[in-house]
Amino acid sequence: MPCAGPNVMSKYNIQKFAVIGAGNMGSGIAQKIATEGFSCVLVDLDDEKVERGMNIIRDLLAQGVERKVFSPKQVEQILANLHGTSDWSELADVDLVVEAVFENLDVKRSVFKRLSENCKETAILGTNTSSFYVKDLASAVTNPERLVGLHYFFHPAKNRLVEVIGHAGTSDEAYLAAWAAQEAIGKTPIWSSDAPGFVVNRYFVPWVNEGVRLLEENVANVATIEWAAKKAFGVGMGPFELMNVTGVPITMHAANTLADALHSFYAPSQALVDFCAGSERNWNLDGPIDESKYDSIADRLLGVTFYVAAQLVDEGVSSIEDTDIGARVGLRWPRGPFDMLNRVGVERARWLAEAVATQYGLALPKLLIDAPAHGLPIELVSSCDAGVATDLRFNSPATMNALDKNVFLQFDSKLQLARATGKAIVLRSTGKAFVAGADIKFFVDSLKANNYPSIAEFAGHGQKIFKMLSGGERAVVARAHGLALGGGAELALACDWIVASPKAAMGFPETGIGIFPGLGGTQRLPRRIGMPLAKYLLYTGHILDAKSALSIGLIDAVAGFSDIDEVCLEWAAKNPAAEREAPTECPDGRWQAVWDFFDSNTVDEILTGEADCMGDAMLEQACKRMGQKSYHALKLCEGLFVEGAHQALERALELEGRDLEVAFLHPDALEGLSALLDGRRPSFAKPAFA
Ligand SMILES: NC(=O)c1ccc[n+]([C@@H]2O[C@H](COP(=O)([O-])OP(=O)(O)OC[C@H]3O[C@@H](n4cnc5c(N)ncnc54)[C@H](O)[C@@H]3O)[C@@H](O)[C@H]2O)c1
Structure with missing residues (x-):
């Protein structure tokens, strides 16, 4: 990441935002921008879809008033900062655009082509893609040095994490301006290179998938895996409940995407594939808990997490610090992978990760091989x-x-x-x-x-x-x-x-x-x-x-x-x-x-x-x-x-x-x-x- 220190006057002066796609993500991103006091244009295919997105925002803000998070006056101000439209000519004066349309490369490329035609040359263009490379969109953009990935997390009005991704042609100036704009809208940015799954999903998806593998291998039932995962990671939901909340097919899709780009280790377990092919929508979380299985479950989940986190750093996708910040801010884990690794102890963590690597014929990440016995340095x-x-x-x-x-x-x-x-x-x-x-x-x-x-x-x-x-x-x-x-x-x-x-x-x-x-x-x-x-x-x-x-x-x-x-x-x-x-x-x-x-x-x-x-x-x-x-x-x-x-x-x-x-x-x-x-x-x- 370029040093985000005092830098020369930037040609990117970001005051006005736009979000393209008023769906689940786009409406939440626009809501957050407006809540932080910035003007934001929300665009969708037609007025009806724009209105649907605006209604999602209105409903959430109304709930916020009920819960006393916002006063009615604040809600009025937030809504005054938002303007929904299907007229792209209204993007002429925006300074930063976040694209959040369907996860389809052709659709996204056509959106970026249109943005290049309708926005000024100094508008930063960001994509919220989860599964494509940012570089895949560069040829659709005039001045691609202003193209960045801005990967937000659900729910984007509440979850503070955003991964800021530059492709090889992104200029430092545009990257830093995009980064500063995220801080301005109350987000916590972390750096990621343009790599499959970026940072957090790269270890989170295998973590969930490993939960299903444990089920498939009859190590334990769903209830026991949930209990052990929650206890080992100090989290409120285990892999199965999380899948129920986000939609089980999304996990399978994400695992397939990572496997296609990286290695079969990331592929969805057969039990996950079978579940998605069946008629059930949600995993049944009920059942007896067998506490004697704790170690065998915790060790596997920790091993996968340590293995992937170390791989991310080896490949230069992320830093030790940003990997941990991603887990804490984005997933609300009480500790990041490397903080947990140091607590487990380097020797044992290496052994746990090696068990995963060996099973899939993978090499142990160099970071783990070279890690000093007293722990990896984490730069606070x-x-x-x-x-x-x-x-x-x-x-x-x-x-x-x-x-x-x-x-x-x-x-x-x-x-x-x-x-x-x-x-x-x-x-x-x-x-x-x-x-x-x-x-x-x-x-x-x-x-x-x-x-x-x-x-x-x-x-x-x-x-x-x-x-x-x-x-x-x-x-x-x-x-x-x-x-x-x-x-x-x-x-x-x-x-x-x-x-x-x-x-x-x-x-x-x-x-x-x-x-x-x-x-x-x-x-x-x-x-x-x-x-x-x-x-x-x-x-x-x-x-x-x-x-x-x-x-x-x-x-x-x-x-x-x-x-x-x-x-x-x-x-x-x-x-x-x-x-x-x-x-x-x-x-x-x-x-x-x-x-x-x-x-x-x-x-x-x-x-x-x-x-x-x-x-x-x-x-x-x-x-x-x-x-x-x-x-x-x-x-x-x-x-x-x-x-x-x-x-x-x-x-x-x-x-x-x-x-x-x-x-x-x-x-x-x-x-x-x-x-x-x-x-x-x-x-x-x-x-x-x-
Ligand atoms: N849902 C998540 O948890 C999540 C998390 C991170 C990133 N993402 C990414 O965010 C993006 C949006 O996801 P979502 O869940 O909000 O999808 P969604 O289906 O809820 O919303 C997509 C919106 O884009 C609009 N749209 C489609 N084509 C358009 C076009 N050409 N011009 C203008 N608007 C268009 C649709 O009408 C729809 O309102 C995807 O790239 C997805 O991968 C999603």
Whole structure:
């Protein structure tokens, strides 16, 4: 994949989308694009088919209103972003088209020919094909360097995964623009080469097929295979139930397609062929479960998964990281194939995959032969040379890039290497969040095991790394796309400059979970935005959108997805920020009341009602929110604000580190953190005056 770092100004400026084919996939893709605030034209063969697609969208949105996912006003806005038509001349000004018509090569080629005639030359053309090569469509397209594969997953309005595929003639510029557009519409893109089944279906289809083979070989009945598959992979549905949901013939078709292109290993099992020839539509999932069969089933399913995943990497179809992201985001497996492989242990995984390979006369993938005994390297933080800057990317979209011990270890070493190049650095992330905080489960587990030292070690490591982010010879820029919460907001704050996308959201929810921001938040935040506004944000947990964050100086710039990399580059070229002095005046009149209120009132004055909100709704709301926070955490924050204000940053950060133990060892911490994991409201210790 080309380095997705700050790149030169692109001729592809994507603002308006189109989807061709208003069926199951097309309607969902269009719905997602419109939901993310972009204008989208939905095209089908005739007005009736267009209307059918629009009705699918209307129905789903109405269900969303019932489930309170959307407000009626949001639905109105989403529908206003959509325009259905069968008139192709309306495609003249669209910037990116997704083709989602029948899976028929001639039909698709005729669609691309028509798109070439009706769209401008700088429109990116994408195909959602599942079984053809992208290159098969290139000759039907004028300027085929703008042709990409955009393989979405069902249901495309909900499933975030998209495989972005270039054919040999796709330009880096078009590929990167298509990739950035996927991020803009809330998708999590992964890279795939133009290969049969791309990434996820290549191992998912054999996984399902292996389930049927186990049945065919009388290893176990359907119910037992379902049970063992769910247990071994930690998933909600086994291969048979999944086939029932998606349609059994689809699996057979996908297996045949892979077998035709690759090897008979991928061919549908005879039991699957027989089932499809029969009259039943769905597998009967009922029956007794024989738990003694667990190992023989789990081993086979794991062996197939490890074998194919390693083959994908050997062939350069995908990376270890993207293969895992595909499973976690697209299939909602709790772990990706390589994460599971490392947990099973390389030696055993090799043995399991070898059993599969031997049965089909296949060679064991080189990746498995060469794998070090301690495990395959999985890059939780990846690095690439983007010319003028080094690009460091957090790579765990399924956990919203939460910071944990392993992420810190890799971030530390990648950052040191990046610093050694003498280049500026841009920090970015994969998926919808920049970094949505720290690994809460680790905190809870450590506290329950009376192991605060492991938390101290984690936080100490984070503080050490964050110090490396500023004060260098070249600037470090945080490219904050999506959520930057808690530790993620502190990470951004530790950088010299913060450039955010319009969808960025920043906040510090810690006092609501019984702790305080311990990675510099209590000290860097007041130095950036002034003490009163820092108090407001930490005491209330209020989350700011990009525009508000810019208005108070929390971030340095906001840029839309088509030029955010360019803007990051401009900030990366600036001198690093000097050590900041806390502003003493409110940066924006709209915040003056908040500034004055938090400047003149203590936590106790606010909580006892002594502080006068003067009927200001925003202040009343702030007081109410503070009443729901941990009093202990609020008081610690307040103490640190006062004590740290007159110290050099270095010393102030030491004070923050000192108080972390006091916060974590108070019962509010375990209560607040556990409540977050359990999805319930915490019940904190009340102050004496309450
Ligand atoms: N269904 C899935 O789970 C899934 C997943 C990933 C990719 N895909 C791929 O997405 C594509 C669409 O699949 P689907 O399940 O939405 O199919 P579908 O049959 O539900 O919808 C196809 C739509 O395309 C329209 N169409 C056909 N020819 C057209 C033309 N020449 N111009 C304009 N519209 C035309 C049809 O009228 C229909 O509304 C296929 O390539 C499929 O392989 C499907």
